[in-house]
Amino acid sequence: MKRSDSKKTRLLSAQQIRQNLERFIKEIRKQHGISEHLAFIGIRTRGFYLAKRLAEMIRKMEGKEIPVGELDIALYRDDLNTLLPVGKVGGTQVPFNITGKTIVLVDDVLNTGRTVRAAVDHLMDLGRPRVIHLAVLIDRGGRELPIAANFVGKTVKSSAGNEVRVRLKEVDGRDEVIISQ
Numbered sequence: 001m002k003r004s005d006s007k008k009t010r011l012l013s014a015q016q017i018r019q020n021l022e023r024f025i026k027e028i029r030k031q032h033g034i035s036e037h038l039a040f041i042g043i044r045t046r047g048f049y050l051a052k053r054l055a056e057m058i059r060k061m062e063g064k065e066i067p068v069g070e071l072d073i074a075l076y077r078d079d080l081n082t083l084l085p086v087g088k089v090g091g092t093q094v095p096f097n098i099t100g101k102t103i104v105l106v107d108d109v110l111n112t113g114r115t116v117r118a119a120v121d122h123l124m125d126l127g128r129p130r131v132i133h134l135a136v137l138i139d140r141g142g143r144e145l146p147i148a149a150n151f152v153g154k155t156v157k158s159s160a161g162n163e164v165r166v167r168l169k170e171v172d173g174r175d176e177v178i179i180s181q
Helices: 016-034 046-062 116-124
Strands: 008-012 039-045 068-071 102-110 131-139 152-155 162-165 176-180
Touching: 008 016, 008 131, 008 152, 016 046, 016 102, 016 131, 016 152, 016 162, 016 176, 039 046, 039 116, 046 102, 046 131, 102 116, 102 162, 116 131, 131 162
Parallel strands: 039 068, 039 102, 102 131, 131 152
Antiparallel strands: 008 176, 162 176
């Protein structure tokens, strides 16, 4: 079946994405409070924009500025050789010291766990956070490593042939999550 012939199903609408981020904030507040020790670091690309949205929501609700960083994990991937030379390395932007911080690592989709493993390796090279928690919009299962998210928007069981696509207005012009089967 060609990808254009595949069946597409919307998993989350723009409103549902926003509601999940609001729920993340409630859960983070309950577990950690909103303090000067809290920081969001998003995995490039869409994880970063989700992290920025979380920080902006907290700023609007509580008047507190939460630092946000962007992690490029390309050089930490265990499949780096298969990505080069076409893979791009952009650069990590974490403009604050992560040592002693409560880091909420944010990504759009959690699948095998290899991206998160690479992100944690990279974070540990930047400093020693007090704790790292993981927030993902979609958990699609399929773990190859023992990694679980602390905050999950939606859990979807999908086969390896299915594609889960998170679209965010900052990158794609609209907010939605689609699965192609």
